Amino acid sequence: MTNRYNRHIILSEIGQVGQDKISNTKVLVIGAGGLGCPILQYLTAAGVGTIGIIDFDVVELSNLQRQVLFGTSTLGKNKAIAAKERLEDLNSAISIIAYGKKLTHQNAINLFNQYDIIVDGSDNFETRYLVNDASIITNKPLVFGAIYKFEGQVSVFNYNNSPSYRCLFPNPPEKDSVPNCSEIGVLGVLPGIIGSMQANEVLKIILGVGNVLSGKLLCYNALTSNMSTLKINRNELIVQSVLKDKENFHKKEMDFNCEVQVNSVSIETFLSEENIQFIDVREAHEQPKIENSSITYIPLSELENNLDRIDKTKKKAIFCQSGIRSKRAVEILQKLDIQNCFSITEGTLEIIKHINNRHCDGGTTEVICSK
Amino acid sequence: MTNRYNRHIILSEIGQVGQDKISNTKVLVIGAGGLGCPILQYLTAAGVGTIGIIDFDVVELSNLQRQVLFGTSTLGKNKAIAAKERLEDLNSAISIIAYGKKLTHQNAINLFNQYDIIVDGSDNFETRYLVNDASIITNKPLVFGAIYKFEGQVSVFNYNNSPSYRCLFPNPPEKDSVPNCSEIGVLGVLPGIIGSMQANEVLKIILGVGNVLSGKLLCYNALTSNMSTLKINRNELIVQSVLKDKENFHKKEMDFNCEVQVNSVSIETFLSEENIQFIDVREAHEQPKIENSSITYIPLSELENNLDRIDKTKKKAIFCQSGIRSKRAVEILQKLDIQNCFSITEGTLEIIKHINNRHCDGGTTEVICSK
Amino acid sequence: MHINIKYFGQISEVTQTDEESLEFSGSLVSELLETLNEKYDKLKNKDFQVAQNQELVSTETKLTGGDIALLPPFAGG
Amino acid sequence: MHINIKYFGQISEVTQTDEESLEFSGSLVSELLETLNEKYDKLKNKDFQVAQNQELVSTETKLTGGDIALLPPFAGG
Incomplete structure (x- = not known):
């Protein structure tokens, strides 16, 4: 009678058998944002046995207009961790795992393999295509939801040979055709409706009841309360091409629409520090050359092929001719989950000047210009 | 940039003007249960300036399958108060008022008059008809939502001369035609979808954007993801008959389908206590009569006409011939917001025996049977 | 005439189906x-x-x- | 032929309407x-x-x- 799941168990469509299925399922939720919050709340309340949450972002004030798992008390905290703490009070009987990092091509396959169902609550196309492709490669059903201002889309991909997101939209849109995520407003309650619908699809997949939205795209408009469901067909060629390329999947890099936070700092920050790896990302032909054993030379174009030369134990101070490519290099390394990368704001000439001015210091960072 | 409502303000349909409208609106939410939780979360996040929450119930374990504002930490707490505490973290910039009591015909009109919009998240027909009639009498728009297993209904009543709930369903159903609420299961995520839709209707009313669901009943099925919208017409006769009867509104009593929690305790609980008012609710002809100045005699049939004889400062221990009518009396008094009423499980004969066995105690509760 | 009937909530529990189609010769809803x-x-x-x-x-x-739909009231919340 | 077109998301911002009807004599979607x-x-x-x-x-x-519908992808979450 006082069973936590009594209101599920007394439904003939669920029963104790169905509730046990819910308890035995592992669901990974990508993003603990607008969609992630209601998805996580209702999957937690329903008693999904293991819930993974991956989100690298921290709670900001402007999130609180719709991200209902958070509050004043969790401002500045990592969203996955803050969500886990709140959800553990809602249901202490399940296991919640917070991954406070970015989902990347490098970690996705291993992570997805540990779960039964993937739910996409991300907020950018790059992650959505990454999630879709990783779901195809790991053969996991993907419960998709996305929002734009007052409208939302829901579907279930890669489920019993149903279409994938690429069967609907084969490639990410050209960057300038879709507004950058930070520029778009959204009705706060919209992700509540769409995210709850995603949680509903997860439960239907687990329980094997009702009609799952596979092969269908649900389109909802909060202003008109209109809902239409469109049929989508599987494009076998597209799905197979994702599968064929799976050996290269982990080498891919995301190209974010949404600005990545890059730590840009002055060379002065590093002059008094030990344990720094300086990385020059200029190409071979660029002048002046710097000859110093403490500087690692990896052209930006070669960066991803030389990850083994990056010292994981040190802070990485990356520079180039003017401070632009060094920023790009940091973005790339951060997406690869390489921590402690900093872009030096100054260009090479200024950097040399700064270092050579440090007369008194016989440190390893003294540089000599060749030529 | 760091404005809490930035994602609303940058929408041309809302803007700062719209956000100010949201801040200046007072919304009363009836019930902090399955529907109330998402309604409250999203209205709070959206920045509705004043939110009232009325719920007399306490958080139970079986609520946590869907009532996402609560958790292990709030088990046993009054729902309105527990909700307020959680919501104040989500948005500290608004005013949240918790009414930890039952909505009755006696307090509804005064309460509704203090708000601009009423949202029905209740779970029984009696409250729904009470809320509807009070909305008509106070001329407030009513955002209605109701659920049954896997299905939900949403509508906006009493808005710009739109129909009321009675125009759709004129009278509460016969008791045995609709299952008692505690017997019905519900898919936990369903109230998440329906409650979020209710919050959306509230925002559209405030903002004056989109199409409000007035004159329409939205029917949603979570198993099929089907949504249909049916047209409802206003029945002027029905609305007028509610208005005509408004002078008698506060005299009405609710007759709950849902079991009211009655505190039934043994007479032994009270034998050692002071400050008890014993109330005998048997009718005049019933034997044995008890003559004792500390016992108040109010037949059940006369109870509501003798409320002034009930001592608000004392615990009320109510008994009858067998313990059945005393339970009914407690239900009635609780619905009238009279606290600290207990039904004595024993019948009169046993009660007399218990009391007279207390030889050593010369307390005021010693009774003498007349005749 | 051809009629498509949708059953909601408890009504679909009585009819054991959400929907059915039938040919009907009467003229009023009550029939x-x-x-x-x-x-x-x-x-x-x-x-x-x-x-x-x-x-x-x-x-x-x-x-x-x-289309005909049979709609019961829902109390739940 | 008579065509009813629905516009979603950003597309409806370009067309400034959610929906429109028109008579069209071409034969392919591309036309x-x-x-x-x-x-x-x-x-x-x-x-x-x-x-x-x-x-x-x-x-x-x-x-x-x-019915024709023009559906853009949504990124938001």
């Missing part, structure tokens, strides 16, 4: 309901309203063919 | 899109898919009349 009452014994104990082509109608309304 | 591209200058910069009668179709599909 259709009588036929359904015969078909589904427990239907007469249920409270519900009727919509025809997505609009709530009285039982004295003429049948036009098309 | 309809050309006409819409002429009518709405910014439409050609947008990514979208086309559905005909609630089913996603390629632009080389024959128009049947009825």
Whole structure:
């Protein structure tokens, strides 16, 4: 009678058998944002046995207009961790795992393999295509939801040979055709409706009841309360091409629409520090050359092929001719989950000047210009 | 940039003007249960300036399958108060008022008059008809939502001369035609979808954007993801008959389908206590009569006409011939917001025996049977 | 005429289906309901309203063919 | 033939309407899109898919009349 799941168990469509299925399922939720919050709340309340949450972002004030798992008390905290703490009070009987990092091509396959169902609550196309492709490669059903201002889309991909997101939209849109995520407003309650619908699809997949939205795209408009469901067909060629390329999947890099936070700092920050790896990302032909054993030379174009030369134990101070490519290099390394990368704001000439001015210091960072 | 409502303000349909409208609106939410939780979360996040929450119930374990504002930490707490505490973290910039009591015909009109919009998240027909009639009498728009297993209904009543709930369903159903609420299961995520839709209707009313669901009943099925919208017409006769009867509104009593929690305790609980008012609710002809100045005699049939004889400062221990009518009396008094009423499980004969066995105690509760 | 009937909530539990299509020769909504009452014994104990082509109608309304929906009230919250 | 077109998301911002009806004499979805591209200058910069009668179709599909929907992808979450 006082069973936590009594209101599920007394439904003939669920029963104790169905509730046990819910308890035995592992669901990974990508993003603990607008969609992630209601998805996580209702999957937690329903008693999904293991819930993974991956989100690298921290709670900001402007999130609180719709991200209902958070509050004043969790401002500045990592969203996955803050969500886990709140959800553990809602249901202490399940296991919640917070991954406070970015989902990347490098970690996705291993992570997805540990779960039964993937739910996409991300907020950018790059992650959505990454999630879709990783779901195809790991053969996991993907419960998709996305929002734009007052409208939302829901579907279930890669489920019993149903279409994938690429069967609907084969490639990410050209960057300038879709507004950058930070520029778009959204009705706060919209992700509540769409995210709850995603949680509903997860439960239907687990329980094997009702009609799952596979092969269908649900389109909802909060202003008109209109809902239409469109049929989508599987494009076998597209799905197979994702599968064929799976050996290269982990080498891919995301190209974010949404600005990545890059730590840009002055060379002065590093002059008094030990344990720094300086990385020059200029190409071979660029002048002046710097000859110093403490500087690692990896052209930006070669960066991803030389990850083994990056010292994981040190802070990485990356520079180039003017401070632009060094920023790009940091973005790339951060997406690869390489921590402690900093872009030096100054260009090479200024950097040399700064270092050579440090007369008194016989440190390893003294540089000599060749030529 | 760091404005809490930035994602609303940058929408041309809302803007700062719209956000100010949201801040200046007072919304009363009836019930902090399955529907109330998402309604409250999203209205709070959206920045509705004043939110009232009325719920007399306490958080139970079986609520946590869907009532996402609560958790292990709030088990046993009054729902309105527990909700307020959680919501104040989500948005500290608004005013949240918790009414930890039952909505009755006696307090509804005064309460509704203090708000601009009423949202029905209740779970029984009696409250729904009470809320509807009070909305008509106070001329407030009513955002209605109701659920049954896997299905939900949403509508906006009493808005710009739109129909009321009675125009759709004129009278509460016969008791045995609709299952008692505690017997019905519900898919936990369903109230998440329906409650979020209710919050959306509230925002559209405030903002004056989109199409409000007035004159329409939205029917949603979570198993099929089907949504249909049916047209409802206003029945002027029905609305007028509610208005005509408004002078008698506060005299009405609710007759709950849902079991009211009655505190039934043994007479032994009270034998050692002071400050008890014993109330005998048997009718005049019933034997044995008890003559004792500390016992108040109010037949059940006369109870509501003798409320002034009930001592608000004392615990009320109510008994009858067998313990059945005393339970009914407690239900009635609780619905009238009279606290600290207990039904004595024993019948009169046993009660007399218990009391007279207390030889050593010369307390005021010693009774003498007349005749 | 051809009629497509949708059943909601408890009504679909009585009829054991969400939806059915039938040919009907009567002319009023009330006549259709009588036929359904015969078909589904427990239907007469249920409270519900009727919509025809997505609009709530009285039982004295003429049948036009098309969509009929039987809507019970929901109490839950 | 008579065509009812629904615009979603950003597309409805380009067309400034959610929905419109028009008479069209062409035979392929692609021809309809050309006409819409002429009518709405910014439409050609947008990514979208086309559905005909609630089913996603390629632009080389024959128009049947009825409902057309222009669906852009949404990124938000």
